[in-house]
Amino acid sequence: MYLTVNGHSTYCYTGGKAFDAAKPSVVFIHGVLNDHSVWILQTRYFAHHGWNVLAPDLPGHCKSAGEAPPSVEAAAAFITALLDTLGVQKAALVGHSFGSLIALELAGSAPGRVSQLVMVGTAVPMKVSPALLELSLKQPLKAIDMVNVFSHSMLAPPPSSLGPGTWLYGGSRALMKRVLASDPAGRIFHTGFKACNDYGGGEAAMERVACEVLFILGKNDQMTTPRAAQGIVSKARRGQVVTLEAGHSLMLEAPEGVLLAMKDFLQP
Numbered sequence: 211m212y213l214t215v216n217g218h219s220t221y222c223y224t225g226g227k228a229f230d231a232a233k234p235s236v237v238f239i240h241g242v243l244n245d246h247s248v249w250i251l252q253t254r255y256f257a258h259h260g261w262n263v264l265a266p267d268l269p270g271h272c273k274s275a276g277e278a279p280p281s282v283e284a285a286a287a288f289i290t291a292l293l294d295t296l297g298v299q300k301a302a303l304v305g306h307s308f309g310s311l312i313a314l315e316l317a318g319s320a321p322g323r324v325s326q327l328v329m330v331g332t333a334v335p336m337k338v339s340p341a342l343l344e345l346s347l348k349q350p351l352k353a354i355d356m357v358n359v360f361s362h363s364m365l366a367p368p369p370s371s372l373g374p375g376t377w378l379y380g381g382s383r384a385l386m387k388r389v390l391a392s393d394p395a396g397r398i399f400h401t402g403f404k405a406c407n408d409y410g411g412g413e414a415a416m417e418r419v420a421c422e423v424l425f426i427l428g429k430n431d432q433m434t435t436p437r438a439a440q441g442i443v444s445k446a447r448r449g450q451v452v453t454l455e456a457g458h459s460l461m462l463e464a465p466e467g468v469l470l471a472m473k474d475f476l477q478p
Contacts, residue, residue, distance in 0.1 A: 211224055211228075211229070212273075213292070213295050213296070214295070215269075215288065215291050215292050215295050216269075216276065216288065216291050217276075218269060218274070218275040218276035219274065219275045220266055220267070220269070220274045220275070220276075220292065221246070221266065221267045221272070221273030221274050222246070222264045222265060222266045222267075222292070223246040223247075223249075223253060223263070223264075223265040223266075224253075224257060224262070224263050224264065224265075225253045225254045225255075225256065225257020225258065225263040225265075226254065226257060226258075227257040227258065227262075227263065229262050229264075229296060230262060231296075231297065233260060233261060233262045233478075234260070234261055234262065234301075234302070234325070234478045235261065235262040235263075235264060235293075235296075235298045235300075235301040235302070236256055236261050236262070236263060236264070236301060236302040236303075236304060236476060237264045237265070237266075237289060237292070237293070237301050237302070237303050237304065237313075238252065238253055238263065238264070238265040238304045238305075238309075239266070239268075239285075239289065239303065239304065239305040239306070239309030239310075239312050239313055240265075240267075240268065240271075240306060240308075240309050241305075241306045241307030241308040241309050241310075241331070241402075242307065242308045242399065242402030242403055242406065243354070243357075243385075243386040243389045243390060243398065243399050243402060244271075244306075244385060244386070244389060245267045245268075245271050245272040245273070245385070245388075245389055246265040246266060246267050246272075247385065248306065248385075248461050248462075249265050249304075249306075249461060251461070251465045251466075251468075251469055252304070252461065252465075252468060252469050252472060253265045255469055255473070256472075256476070260478050261476075261478065262298075264292065264296070264298075264301075266289075266292060268285060268288065269288060270392070270393055270398055271389055271392060271398065272388065272389055272392050278393065278397075278398045278401045278402065279312075279401075279405060280401055280404075280405060281405050281408065281409070282308075282311045282312055282315050282405050282406070282408075282409040282411070283315055283319075283409075283411070284405075285308075285312040285315075285405070286312050286313075286315040286316040286319065289303075289312060289313075289316055290316060290320065290323070293323065299323065300322070300323050300324065300325050301323070301324065301325065302324070302325050302326040302327070302328070302476055303316060303317060303324055303326070303327050303328065304328040304330065304472065305328070305329060305330065305332075306330040306331050306460070306461065307330070307331045307332065307336070307406075307433070307434060307458065308336070308402055308405065308406050309330075310329035310330060310331065310332035311332070311334070311336060311405075311406060311409050311412060313327055313328070313329065314327065314329060314332075314334070314412055314415050314416060314419070314442075315409075315411065315412075315415050317415070317418075317419045317420075317421065317423075318411070318414065318415025318416060318417070318418040318419050319415065319418070321418055321419060321420035321421065322420070324419075324420075324421050325421055326421050326422055326423075326424070326475065326476055327419060327421055327422070327423045327424070328423075328424045328426065328472060328475065328476070329423065329424070329425050329426070329442075330426045330460055330461070330468065331426070331427065331428055331431060331433070331434050331458050331459075331460050332425065332427070332434055332439055332442065333434035333435065333438035333439050333442070334409075334412030334413060334416070334438075334439070334441060334442035335409065335410065335412060336406040336407070336409065336412075336434060337406075337407055338403045338404075338406055338407040342356060342357075342403065343400065343403055343404065343407060346399040346400040346403050347397065347399070347400035350390055350396060350399045350400075351387070351390075353399060354383055354386045354387065354390070354399075355383065357386070357433070358379050358382050358383050358386070359379075360432045360433050360457075360458065361382065361432075361433055361457055361458040361459045362378050362379060362382070362457050362458075362459055362462075362463065363428070363430035363431075363432075363455075363456060363457035363463060378459065378462055378463065381462070382459060382462065386399075412442060413441065413442065413445055416442055416445040416446055417445060419446065419447070421448070422448040422449070422450075422475070423446040423448060423449040423450070424449070424450055424451075424452065424471065424472070424475040425439060425442075425443055425446075425449060425450070425451045425452070426452050426454065426460060426468055426471050426472075427439055427451060427452070427453045427454070428453075428454060428455075428456040428457050428458055428459075428460050428463070428464070429453050429454065429455055429456065430455070430456065430457045431456070431457050431458045431460075432457060432458065433457075433458035434458060436453060450475070452467075452471040454467040454468065454471075455467075
């Protein structure tokens with residue numbers, strides 16, 4: 211569905227179900243140079259099992275208009291505005307990578323509005339190498355190739371994914387190129403990476419989080435290593451960790467594992 215948020219047209223995938231104010235809501239927030247489609251399996255499940263699903267394309271990404279958020283804080287403010295637009299007072303938040311920082315910032319700045327928090331493929335701080343930051347601005351296609359190498363730990367998906375013949379690298383690369391093309395200025399990649407790199411409020415935000423937190427980490431993640439997540443895990447007052455046999459692209463490499471962890475954690 212399309213909504214007007216902060217004066218701009220915003221696309222939200224709902225899992226094929228109409229929004230129902232009587233149901234609990236869960237917001238899925240994608241990472242850098244991704245869109246709502248990375249959550250297809252998880253969003254469809256929850257939409258058909260008692261939840262309102264809201265999986266937006268962040269501003270400036272694919273089907274959503276506006277400028278790409280220049281910071282984690284700005285992106286969190288956008289999610290708050292999205293909830294306000296629909297009159298949702300409290301929601302569960304699920305975020306991957308950059309999206310996990312956005313969800314964390316919102317849960318810390320407005321703890322009364324977040325019922326549960328799921329952080330997938332996360333690390334705090336989420337530093338990006340200077341070389342990759344530069345490439346994302348000056349040679350984004352080369353940066354896309356590098357990110358895909360670091361984000362995947364296998365060449366082909368397990369049977370629970372898209373099926374025989376699916377090429378994880380190619381599919382992810384095609385998505386990132388499509389998102390990059392949605393920004394005429396070509397800065398959306400760099401903007402997202404810089405927002406991750408510059409975010410310094412993660413630990414303080416976690417100290418203010420009042421809800422339960424689930425961390426879903428990839429055992430073979432080279433972008434946000436499990437070790438890099440331990441600091442923020444230790445600061446969660448009510449946290450639990452699920453580690454899956456996957457890289458950074460957990461929703462592709464371990465789709466059913468991610469879904470199972472969420473099913474056990476997210477309760478209406």
